[in-house]
Amino acid sequence: MSHNTFGHLFRVTTWGESHGPAIGCVIDGCPPLIPLTEADLQPWLDRRKPGGSRFVTQRKESDTARILSGVFDDGAGPVTTGTPVAIQIENEDARSKDYGEIARAYRPGHADMTYQVKYGVRDHRGGGRSSARETASRVAAGAVARKVLGDGVVIRAGVVQLGPHRIAPDAIDFGAVYDNPLFAASAEMVPAWEAYLDGVRKAGSSIGAVVALEVTGVPAGWGAPLYGKLDAELAAALMSINAVKGVEIGAGFGSAELSGEDNADEMRLGPDGGIEFLSNHAGGVLGGLSTGQPITARVAFKPTSSILTPRRTVTRDGTDTDLRTKGRHDPCVALRGVPVVEAMAACVLADAMLRHRAQIG
Amino acid sequence: MSHNTFGHLFRVTTWGESHGPAIGCVIDGCPPLIPLTEADLQPWLDRRKPGGSRFVTQRKESDTARILSGVFDDGAGPVTTGTPVAIQIENEDARSKDYGEIARAYRPGHADMTYQVKYGVRDHRGGGRSSARETASRVAAGAVARKVLGDGVVIRAGVVQLGPHRIAPDAIDFGAVYDNPLFAASAEMVPAWEAYLDGVRKAGSSIGAVVALEVTGVPAGWGAPLYGKLDAELAAALMSINAVKGVEIGAGFGSAELSGEDNADEMRLGPDGGIEFLSNHAGGVLGGLSTGQPITARVAFKPTSSILTPRRTVTRDGTDTDLRTKGRHDPCVALRGVPVVEAMAACVLADAMLRHRAQIG
């Protein structure tokens, strides 16, 4: 994993700034002969793209992905060729005029100050490279990763906590996520959450959230000791998403309060002779390797840092000022983070599958 | 980061099993001319080593580190030469006889099943490669990383939650950690926690815990976008520690309940013209780059899986059984995890320092 590259064998390199001409990614190491067209990418991109409801930024982007390499139609339809798959997405609605003030002043909670201090220069327009717009590239790569994994591996995520409002663990329904504008993992919760988030939005404020992830269909044995643990790689992948401040696997922070007896996921032989676990505190990972149970994780997103209330800050040239972030923003950045969480999980798992195959055959 | 290698430029490769002849690590990429002897490693290893109190495993290991390469005394005392530093620690008290039964049956909560399924073979003695014994190598590497970082970067960790018992955030005192056998970040809490953990221990049970980490002295600008974010690398490093199930940075999961106004770390110019933050919800990292504030994280450890109460499980050859894990174990694996958390943070930061220097000069 380099600065802008993710993965070992299924390697994704992303590039591009929020207000440049385009963003994109290059996927290296993709197995050949996987049917792939732009139509395979678009549904996932559409889930993440802005402008879909009043709860997300009103920036208008079609987020149309174009595949520039690595796919060839030899008569039986386009398939991957084993060479790099380059995907490109134009930036269509980049209103740089909205961002004049932030060229000068550092927005609290954003990367403005740190980029400026590190690099001595930054593309301030819409946050430049640090904008969540980059996550469109992740979603495109994740769509390819899903094709590598095949239909047996099912990756689902959804919002399970919006500010103080939580969905009870046994009420989580990932099937509801893409049927409501809040990406909530519970249809029942939607009206109350909509009212709540409308309040946040109208106040020009924002709120944090927690996204839950569940992956089924991963066989036992994927992952690796010790620094290549599946949970360590998931943690890195998820923590690398904009605004994420915490990742937990299985029982996570709750396991700190468990006794050894309660935490142990006991085993019994199932009717078909396979191993069945009687619980899943481990979240599907033991010793860094998948157990065959569902892989479960939870991801904490901080509230969108761009808000209308003025905040105290400083300018690049060293004066105190107050800054009110205009522009178009998501009242809860975690919502559109849901497909990004799924995409990162897909990339981690496609990589783990290839690495497993390399060592074990 | 490969399977058993950690870091990009300050690269640590570890090897060895719990009951083999030795364990060790090779550190590649260490800068030259850093004074280094075995005496620099030992104090940190002593903090992690077993047998120090009734609250940790009674296995007797001196954990004496031997440096086999990469250091040379040219007259002014031993210094690193820029070539690989190989460190080796003998296994002295490997009682393989204690572990006969687990050759056959999978211990719940351990990596027995997953290793066996993945590799078709495993060194079951004491958990083999998946044993927390491996973390001694991490601590040795962390000691070298601290020398690379210099005295300006101060890395401290401590237990802030033991099962249900928590230390209030404003009562955390990292200075107390190594003066009590519980690695508790509060001297005041020790008597009550000792009584509590004695109860756990005598019951043959175990309990989880949370370790807090604080790093001061990191200048603004270390880290990198996007997949090399400082917090993503910390998350991977910490999640790769045995028994860790969750990592959060700064406000972490708490940030899910914050509004944008409350979460924003406002800035003002300080008396010396530098930037001062008025809060630190970010945990010292914005956009993956250090802000100059303390880097703060919290790490959740699950309870030790080895307990005396029999648990239901299955055997390698496919029969149901009940297993009671004999042998010598820690009632709370998080305690000795404290120096490991520090070591992993040191390695991540030494690597980040070198990477920053490479790109920025």
Place this chain on the structure above:
Amino acid sequence: MSHNTFGHLFRVTTWGESHGPAIGCVIDGCPPLIPLTEADLQPWLDRRKPGGSRFVTQRKESDTARILSGVFDDGAGPVTTGTPVAIQIENEDARSKDYGEIARAYRPGHADMTYQVKYGVRDHRGGGRSSARETASRVAAGAVARKVLGDGVVIRAGVVQLGPHRIAPDAIDFGAVYDNPLFAASAEMVPAWEAYLDGVRKAGSSIGAVVALEVTGVPAGWGAPLYGKLDAELAAALMSINAVKGVEIGAGFGSAELSGEDNADEMRLGPDGGIEFLSNHAGGVLGGLSTGQPITARVAFKPTSSILTPRRTVTRDGTDTDLRTKGRHDPCVALRGVPVVEAMAACVLADAMLRHRAQIG
């Protein structure tokens, strides 16, 4: 170095096929604040681009590079921002109709058979990914690498042997290379070589060649032991160029005939107290580290495999056939290899510079 990525810290990932919509590269790890525009890339691309003389392929490509990210003008002109620099070059003159037959039959000396066997599919159009067209991306990356290195490091290459015709070592003049259509490192040799290569060209044949490389201005100490040796990295970089079959450093294969006395590059203190070597059999590299002398290498290119004379081969579906490669080709692929050799050297050295700075400061 991954499949389609080159370098450790100055990392270049290339993508694209000969007859796809475009080719390109993403450069990660570039230091910030380096002035960079498309005008910095074009002169180097123009040297490599086809159609410049009768001695190179008549494919018409403007090879216009477009920078899509990683550069920002904050008022003082466009500079790198430290984020990925994505460069894209359109394919303008892709005549796929010329290549129909090679969809079926494997061209001897080309990668047709091996790609088909490995991947089970290949983009046969113009050689797809294995086409030398990919080297345009290398040249673009090399242009950025030169900016990173600065003017003090001068990288020059030229043809020193064309088939059986050699330029004597003491007659090599790199200054002549880009003033003649043969990229010959000797103006004097040009008329005879032109006549010779015209004969090859008119016969529909092709010929191999040797390209010499010389880099001056690299200070002593760049590179690293043991698998990161500067000469090992140069060897990999140069051997990765299409049609290259041999690489030698300094005296190279000639050193096999030298005695230790003759091979030793003796040293004396120079007038300014620095070390002066009395010869350079080492080619500027000792123990994998630069000595401060010019870095010299020689690179052997095989003849272009596309020739008009029919050759025996087999088809994908398993029949014997004879194949005559039509289409537009270079009679000597080494000619346009000259700027590619320079570019790869530039990338290796920019990477070595950053790695040196990381470890040594």
Place this chain on the structure above:
Amino acid sequence: MSHNTFGHLFRVTTWGESHGPAIGCVIDGCPPLIPLTEADLQPWLDRRKPGGSRFVTQRKESDTARILSGVFDDGAGPVTTGTPVAIQIENEDARSKDYGEIARAYRPGHADMTYQVKYGVRDHRGGGRSSARETASRVAAGAVARKVLGDGVVIRAGVVQLGPHRIAPDAIDFGAVYDNPLFAASAEMVPAWEAYLDGVRKAGSSIGAVVALEVTGVPAGWGAPLYGKLDAELAAALMSINAVKGVEIGAGFGSAELSGEDNADEMRLGPDGGIEFLSNHAGGVLGGLSTGQPITARVAFKPTSSILTPRRTVTRDGTDTDLRTKGRHDPCVALRGVPVVEAMAACVLADAMLRHRAQIG
């Protein structure tokens, strides 16, 4: 490939100096269930070890390899477990007193000056890290790599040119190599070469040589585009061996003089329907992928730089001096380089096999 690590999936990290307590390597990524004991390593180490004849250094080392991890006997004999295999070799006969003078003066042709300039310190004893003693670790790793590859892949090398004396290509007999003290690939040549090298040796001089490599049994399709080409990886691996100054694949530098007609390796269907090549100028690699033919390479070694004739040089503290390298040295370092060439090829191919399996299945 990092500084002291070689390979992507079959990763070898070596450590240790010539006169430290030991040298060794850690092999990560080795597949599990491969039978492996120290007896598998020793025959290869014995071929490389010093003291075997008057034509190699008289240093006495048993080069006994000890496996410290990664192997477990679960009843059916020791097998690899998929975890890191750590191998250690003691330094037994390190006469540091012989090397006093070179602490001060730079030996021409050695890495003394470059290490000192780069690192500001060096372990001068016997060349420290830059000593060819490190290659014992490579040979040990190569022995493991051979086990991974299995008996179907046969890797052989031998000296084919000793100074000015060459073995004709059609007289090369790899079967003779380990039956003569010169590692000559021709029994017939031995008496004359012995006389020649005795003369070199008695004169306190040294001579260069060329080693040829041939690998049979590699199926078509291993390797990868473009920067992971099999020949590029071989070139890096071979060039990283001490004293190597040139690498060529197949026809190599000779291909510069070939026409396209002569260079083309024509194909015909064989009796079993497989592809048969009518020649092998490509050296078994096309487009970076193996063709199924034997992989052939040639490697140029410079003469041993340690000679008894005084040479002009400078000291670390800046004075001119003359230096005569005492100590125990090989009159032709290429001889013991033969098993090292084989070992590096084995490591490259084991890595290529795993990478191929990862992407293709």
